[in-house]
Amino acid sequence: MSPRAFLPDTAWTCPFCPLLCDEFALDTAAPVPALRGSDCPRALAALEQHAKRPGAPAASVDGLPATVPEAIAEAARRLATWHQPLFAGLGTDIAGARALYRLAERTGAICDHADGAAQMIAVRLQQDYGQFTATLAEVRGRADLVVCMNTAAVARFPEFFNRCEFDGPGGPRPSLVFFGAPVPPGLPAGLEARTVATQGDPFADLQQLAALVALQRVQQPRPELVALAGQLRAARYAVLVWEPASLGAHGALWAELLQRLVATLNRHTRAATLALGGGDGAASVNQVFTWLSGLPLRTRAGPDGLEHEPLRFDAARLLADRAVDGLLWISSFDPSRLPPVPAAAHLPRIVLGPPAMADRLGAQQSAPDEVFIPVATPGFNAPGHLFRTDGLIIVPLAAARDDGLVGVAEVLAGLGERLGAPP
Amino acid sequence: MTTRRLRGARLFDPANRIDGEVRDIVMRDGRIVDLDPHATVDEEIDARGSIAMAGGIDLHSHIGGGKVNLARLLMPEDHRRGIAPVALPANPLELASCGHCAPGTLATGYRYAEMGYTAAFEPAMVASNARQAHMEMGDVPILDHGAYVMLGNDELFLEMLASGEDPQRLRDYVGWMIHATKALGVKVVNPAGISAFKFNQRKLDVDERHVHWQVTPRQVVGALARAVHELGLAHPLHIHASNLGVAGNIESTLATMDALDGLPGHLTHVQFHSYGRDGPRKFSSAALALAEAVDAHPNVSIDIGQILFGQTVTASGDTMRQFANSGLASPRKWTGADIECDAGCGVVPFRYREQSYVNALQWTIGLELFLQVRDPWRVVLTTDHPNGAPFTSYPHLIRLLMDKPFRDEQLARLHPEVAAQSPLKEMTRELSLYEIAIMTRAAPARLLGFTDRGQLGVGAAADVAVYPEQDDAETMFSRPSWVFKDGQPVVRDGRVVATPTGAVHFAVPEFDGGADAAIARRLGRPLGMRKRWAVIGHDELCTCSNGGRLLASACAPRSV
Numbered sequence: 011m012s013p014r015a016f017l018p019d020t021a022w023t024c025p026f027c028p029l030l031c032d033e034f035a036l037d038t039a040a041p042v043p044a045l046r047g048s049d050c051p052r053a054l055a056a057l058e059q060h061a062k063r064p065g066a067p068a069a070s071v072d073g074l075p076a077t078v079p080e081a082i083a084e085a086a087r088r089l090a091t092w093h094q095p096l097f098a099g100l101g102t103d104i105a106g107a108r109a110l111y112r113l114a115e116r117t118g119a120i121c122d123h124a125d126g127a128a129q130m131i132a133v134r135l136q137q138d139y140g141q142f143t144a145t146l147a148e149v150r151g152r153a154d155l156v157v158c159m160n161t162a163a164v165a166r167f168p169e170f171f172n173r174c175e176f177d178g179p180g181g182p183r184p185s186l187v188f189f190g191a192p193v194p195p196g197l198p199a200g201l202e203a204r205t206v207a208t209q210g211d212p213f214a215d216l217q218q219l220a221a222l223v224a225l226q227r228v229q230q231p232r233p234e235l236v237a238l239a240g241q242l243r244a245a246r247y248a249v250l251v252w253e254p255a256s257l258g259a260h261g262a263l264w265a266e267l268l269q270r271l272v273a274t275l276n277r278h279t280r281a282a283t284l285a286l287g288g289g290d291g292a293a294s295v296n297q298v299f300t301w302l303s304g305l306p307l308r309t310r311a312g313p314d315g316l317e318h319e320p321l322r323f324d325a326a327r328l329l330a331d332r333a334v335d336g337l338l339w340i341s342s343f344d345p346s347r348l349p350p351v352p353a354a355a356h357l358p359r360i361v362l363g364p365p366a367m368a369d370r371l372g373a374q375q376s377a378p379d380e381v382f383i384p385v386a387t388p389g390f391n392a393p394g395h396l397f398r399t400d401g402l403i404i405v406p407l408a409a410a411r412d413d414g415l416v417g418v419a420e421v422l423a424g425l426g427e428r429l430g431a432p433p
Numbered sequence: 434m435t436t437r438r439l440r441g442a443r444l445f446d447p448a449n450r451i452d453g454e455v456r457d458i459v460m461r462d463g464r465i466v467d468l469d470p471h472a473t474v475d476e477e478i479d480a481r482g483s484i485a486m487a488g489g490i491d492l493h494s495h496i497g498g499g500k501v502n503l504a505r506l507l508m509p510e511d512h513r514r515g516i517a518p519v520a521l522p523a524n525p526l527e528l529a530s531c532g533h534c535a536p537g538t539l540a541t542g543y544r545y546a547e548m549g550y551t552a553a554f555e556p557a558m559v560a561s562n563a564r565q566a567h568m569e570m571g572d573v574p575i576l577d578h579g580a581y582v583m584l585g586n587d588e589l590f591l592e593m594l595a596s597g598e599d600p601q602r603l604r605d606y607v608g609w610m611i612h613a614t615k616a617l618g619v620k621v622v623n624p625a626g627i628s629a630f631k632f633n634q635r636k637l638d639v640d641e642r643h644v645h646w647q648v649t650p651r652q653v654v655g656a657l658a659r660a661v662h663e664l665g666l667a668h669p670l671h672i673h674a675s676n677l678g679v680a681g682n683i684e685s686t687l688a689t690m691d692a693l694d695g696l697p698g699h700l701t702h703v704q705f706h707s708y709g710r711d712g713p714r715k716f717s718s719a720a721l722a723l724a725e726a727v728d729a730h731p732n733v734s735i736d737i738g739q740i741l742f743g744q745t746v747t748a749s750g751d752t753m754r755q756f757a758n759s760g761l762a763s764p765r766k767w768t769g770a771d772i773e774c775d776a777g778c779g780v781v782p783f784r785y786r787e788q789s790y791v792n793a794l795q796w797t798i799g800l801e802l803f804l805q806v807r808d809p810w811r812v813v814l815t816t817d818h819p820n821g822a823p824f825t826s827y828p829h830l831i832r833l834l835m836d837k838p839f840r841d842e843q844l845a846r847l848h849p850e851v852a853a854q855s856p857l858k859e860m861t862r863e864l865s866l867y868e869i870a871i872m873t874r875a876a877p878a879r880l881l882g883f884t885d886r887g888q889l890g891v892g893a894a895a896d897v898a899v900y901p902e903q904d905d906a907e908t909m910f911s912r913p914s915w916v917f918k919d920g921q922p923v924v925r926d927g928r929v930v931a932t933p934t935g936a937v938h939f940a941v942p943e944f945d946g947g948a949d950a951a952i953a954r955r956l957g958r959p960l961g962m963r964k965r966w967a968v969i970g971h972d973e974l975c976t977c978s979n980g981g982r983l984l985a986s987a988c989a990p991r992s993v
Contacts, residue, residue: 021965032963104568105976115528136506140768140780145561147773151588152631246633276756280633282771300505301497301569303530304512304537311529315518318509395564395977402499402772404564406966406973 025103025343025389025407026056027166028289028399029146029173038411043390050168059345060390064365064413070382073372078383078416079424085360085381086428092336092358095119098126098325099349100307101290101341102362103394104404106418107298110340113422116431120310120334121299122325123292124347128255130320132285133296133306134262137320141269144249144282145400150175155245157187157238159268160212161253162194167286167399176201184249187238190215206234212257212264220271242271248281255287286399290343293397326350329357336360341367342385342418348374362418386415436461436474437920441481442899445870448487448878448888452867458485460895463919467891480899483914486870487887488551488896489827492877493671493701493736494818495748496541496578497555497569499562500778503768504535504748504819507780510764511535511746526929534745534819542574543929544825549898549913551923552577552886552935553824556620556671556701557750559583561773563614563969564977567937571979575923575931577896579617579881579938581671582610583750585653586627588774589952591646594656600663601945607660608944609952613968615939617881617986618668619661620701622750623675624650624689627777630753637753639675639688650675654692662696664942665988667882669697669734674706677754681710683719687726695732696993699880702738702817704799716791718856720801727806734880735806736813739799739830740792741822746782748819755779785822793847797855803834803872804862810879814872827873828910834864835906869906881938882986895920936982937974943990 022036027050034053035046042061045053069081076084089095097114100107100123114121123129135141149156156174163170176183176198186201188194190208197203208215215235221228222239242248250268257264268283275281287293300306305316308323317323328334329352337359339349345366349359351374358379361371365384388394389407392415398405439458444451459468468474495501505512511532513519519531522543530539545553553573558566558580570578584590584607593603607619625648626637632645639650658670674689676682686706690698700706703723711717727733744763749755752769755778759767762781769779785792799821806812814831818824833840837860844852864872878887885893899915916924923931971983 023966032965108572108979112528133506136503136768137509138766140507140766142768143770145770145773147561147775148631148771151774152771247631280631297502297565298568301502301538302528302572304505304532304535304540305509306506311521312518315520316512316529316531317518318512395568402559402562402565402770404562404568406564 022410023389023405023407024053025387025394025396027052028287028293029167029169030396030398030405031169031173032405036410043410048169052168056344059366060364060387062366064384068365068368069384070368072378072380081381081383082421082424083428085383086425088358088381089117089336089338089360089425090429094334095336095338096325096328096334097121097338097340099124099339099341099347100292100295101343101347102295102418103291103388103396103407104294104298105394106291106340106342106422107295109419109422109426110295111299111302112431113426113429115311116426116429118311119338120323120328121307122323123295123307124341125255125287125290125292126308126325128287129292129296130308131254131257131261131265132287134320135265135269138262139266139269142272142276142282143401144284145402146173146398148282149249149284152182152247153184153249154182155187155241155248156184157189157242157248157250158191159216159250159252160190161251161256161286162188162191163251163253163286164194166253166255170286171198185241189219189238206238216264216267216271220267220274223271224274242275242281243279245281246279248275250281250283251286252283253286284400288397288399288401290347291396293401294395297397340418342387346370351375362421365415383421384415385421386413386417391415392417434462435476436468437476437478438468438474439478439480439485439897439899441479442483442485443902444889445484445486445866446889447867447871447875449890451889458889458897460897460917460920463895465889465891465893465895478915480915482902483899484866484902485889485897485899486549487874487889487893488898488916488918489549489873490877490881490887491545491550491553491815491824492813492881493556493815494553494824495555495557495820496553496573497538498558498566500557500748500750500780501535501569502565503778504746504780505532505537507766507768508535508746508782524929526932533825534823538569538572539574542576542932546575546916546924546929547927548825548827548910549900549916550576551896551916551918554578554617554881555580557581557583557622558614558616559750559772559776559778560587560610560614561775567615567969567974567977570937571934571977571981573935575918575933575935577935577938577984581618581620581668582614582616583620583622583776584610585621585624585657586776588628591625591628591643591648594648594652595646600656600659603656604660604663605944606952607657608664608942611664611940611942612944615937615969615974617938617940618666618671619657620671620673621654621657622673623677623753624653626650626675626753627750630756630777631771635753635757637675639685639692651688651692654689655694658693658696658698659993662991663993664944665990666940666942667986668880669699671699671701673701673751677705677751678758680708680716682706682708683722686723690726690730690733693732697732699734699736701736702815702820703735703802704738704740704795704821707798707802714790716794718794718798718801720798720805724802724805727811728808734811734813736815737799737802738815738817738821740785740795741816741826741829742785742787742792742796743822744784745819745822746780748778748780750776750778752777752779755781787847790848790850793851796847797844797851797857800833800840800857801860803864804860809868809871810876812872813877813880828907831869831910832905832907835869837861837863934979934981936984937978938984938986939974940988941985942988
């Protein structure tokens with residue numbers, strides 16, 4: 011277990027979105043932990059959910075109170091009887107992911123994150139085509155043109171433009187373009203921003219832009235797109251921002267087209283992409299599984315070997331098809347992220363979540379076969395590590411307060427120990 | 434603690450000048466100890482008919498960090514067999530982990546140990562990605578590990594160099610970066626070139642100026658070599674020179690050697706930097722020129738970066754050169770990144786083909802270098818895993834070096850022009866077991882400053898590999914009968930029998946504490962790190978390294 015390092019001052023790294031903003035403060039002396047230096051609605055909402063200091067941690071077995079060790083022992087006993095477990099949600103940090111792989115490997119569980127659909131867009135892009143990316147400091151220090159592709163960015167990542175510090179001294183002040191999305195309110199002062207309206211078919215719009223960037227002949231090109239293509243070609247360092255979760259089915263093909271556009275630009279000038287996503291532990295768990303085993307999520311150590319099935323191992327599909335007989339659900343950051351109610355009425359489940367999740371679970375279903383174990387939230391009441399949205403930076407998280415909760419990693423290690431998994 | 438005596442093996446222990454003598458090795462409390470030959474021990478191991486060496490040390494192998502994981506993600510085909518999944522391990526001690534050229538960290542540890550290696554070092558740790566590198570290495574079981582932090586493309590350093598900063602300040606900055614990232618050494622990759630590519634420069638010769646910072650690779654190499662030397666790091670500046678893979682790059686390589694100005698430097702994967710532009714195809718071997726230069730520069734050490742044929746993936750910090758080679762990707766995909774005003778990376782899958790003139794020549798150049806440099810103490814055996822070939826091909830490479838008829842047989846299969854013209858045909862040298870022990874154990878240990886590793890003397894760490902002696906070196910080095918890590922058996926008859934967590938090596942340089950504050954002021958911009966979490970402390974390093982032991986190397990400051 012890592013040592014509990016409590017923040018010496020009020021400086022804080024927010025774990026509740028993959029920007030992992032670290033320039034704000036958290037005042038934990040206030041009745042509700044108060045955010046200082048930001049009014050990020052995502053952080054505020056998350057803090058509100060975690061506001062109440064839990065009393066004695068309330069684990070439960072089938073709705074009846076139990077101690078945490080009792081609940082772990084019972085969860086292990088049940089997990090051992092499942093023929094095909096599904097580990098889903100996967101809202102945990104790197105330590106949790108390291109323990110999770112060991113348990114999944116021993117139990118043959120299929121693993122999929124709650125945002126697995128969006129995540130697989132990014133995974134399959136990397137598997138089939140590759141990409142050229144920039145990290146936040148590169149965007150901040152180098153970009154002279156930032157194009158948000160089919161996303162206003164701030165809807166799900168409210169601090170994004172502040173995080174880029176486009177209004178700060180130093181780096182170039184970039185032109186900001188929203189391609190197929192409105193200019194959001196509240197941009198940093200002094201930024202030149204405009205919308206390039208599209209015709210609403212993300213594939214066709216991007217295809218036309220990519221063709222213009224490649225100087226291919228396009229019949230009756232739209233003037234706004236011609237202008238944007240010219241701006242991209244003239245930029246010294248263009249960054250194209252995209253959001254896997256904003257794309258629907260076959261999003262990986264769109265993303266591949268975006269990468270082709272960037273590859274075209276890179277023949278003569280410089281450009282890169284930045285994806286927004288991977289929060290709630292998604293990027294962290296995926297990275298850890300990849301480094302330990304060689305394969306990303308939606309993989310299981312099955313009877314035929316290490317099987318990676320980016321389409322078949324979709325948790326929602328498996329639940330709908332009643333293809334699993336037990337669910338281990340982990341959501342250590344978000345108490346409102348509940349396990350999906352499965353098609354099978356009596357799917358046994360083990361749930362790891364913040365204490366505040368207990369009431370919500372009770373309201374969701376009467377839970378005849380459920381073990382609930384309250385766990386700490388990395389970056390709030392436990393230390394931890396998470397990957398930032400740009401995929402190459404791991405940010406350490408410190409605990410802002412101590413609620414005496416166990417971490418996901420400890421619970422999973424406890425389960426593994428009882429199931430005879432190697433450490 | 435168990436005391437074990439390994440009895441009757443022929444020892445190859447160049448650090449102690451033991452060349453094949455039969456001697457006992459006694460291991461206790463993780464160390465090699467001196468014990469009366471008649472004293473009783475807990476376990477007596479009959480190793481007659483075997484050879485014993487210290488555990489292998491790979492001082493340049495891409496085993497962990499951002500670009501390695503990008504390579505794994507890029508190569509799902511490396512983690513299945515055709516359309517079938519890779520079978521689960523038969524050994525219940527192993528967790529499922531697979532991959533040939535981009536193996537998972539677990540498989541990396543198992544496969545290295547199964548060849549008798551007990552340590553491997555990640556040569557290209559991006560400072561802003563240091564936590565990931567330490568975590569991945571911490572998840573490589575059995576092996577001890579450490580990393581060299583990449584400097585010389587970070588904007589802070591380039592800015593300091595461009596503004597004529599006092600060398601003492603540069604030294605303090607380098608010291609602080611080593612301290613912050615818990616690095617064992619410092620590497621420079623395509624000096625100033627990774628940054629130049631961000632400014633749209635597509636090549637950068639040793640005396641060419643970075644378009645923005647106006648500094649040259651020569652200045653970067655000189656300044657970093659001096660800083661590393663003055664800080665007293667055991668490992669000399671680790672240098673991936675300019676113009677990797679470019680025909681005629683021997684000029685850059687020799688110029689880089691010259692830029693050291695007599696200070697110590699380790700030129701890495703020199704095979705990729707020893708190309709001439711002679712002949713009808715304007716691509717030729719410059720191995721002899723490189724070997725002569727190494728002989729003439731006692732301040733220089735090298736590792737080879739041998740290529741071997743088949744599928745691999747090249748993972749490098751050299752964004753500029755990886756971009757240039759991305760058109761050769763096989764399969765046709767690649768990935769790259771500009772990272773934190775700090776560094777970059779490029780990952781390009783590649784298949785080396787026997788019938789390719791260029792690939793065949795690369796193969797011969799690597800072997801020519803191994804066979805032509807006179808002093809084996811300045812040559813380390815590497816394939817620059819996975820860039821030249823996966824590390825699992827080391828036994829094959831060792832046989833190529835030790836077995837002239839086998840080498841000739843392989844040469845005959847290559848592109849006919851290469852097979853006909855290569856000077857390799859005339860090279861009769863066959864490396865001895867003693868020389869192999871130098872290049873895979875004693876020399877890397879010495880170059881990393883480890884006095885108690887890479888050797889079998891009393892007091893050394895009890896990392897020992899025992900191989901049943903046989904004529905076919907490839908078979909021999911593929912399957913040790915025993916491997917001991919800190920005195921504990923970790924491999925028996927080629928099979929993993931224990932998976933302890935390895936230790937992390939890092940350097941502890943002294944530097945002016947004032948540098949800390951000065952750097953902190955500048956850290957928010959342009960670097961992305963916050964002062965608050967820029968430094969990896971010992972507790973955090975331990976967490977990252979999966980609870981492995983922390984092995985700090987003290988540094989003795991030197992003056993130029």
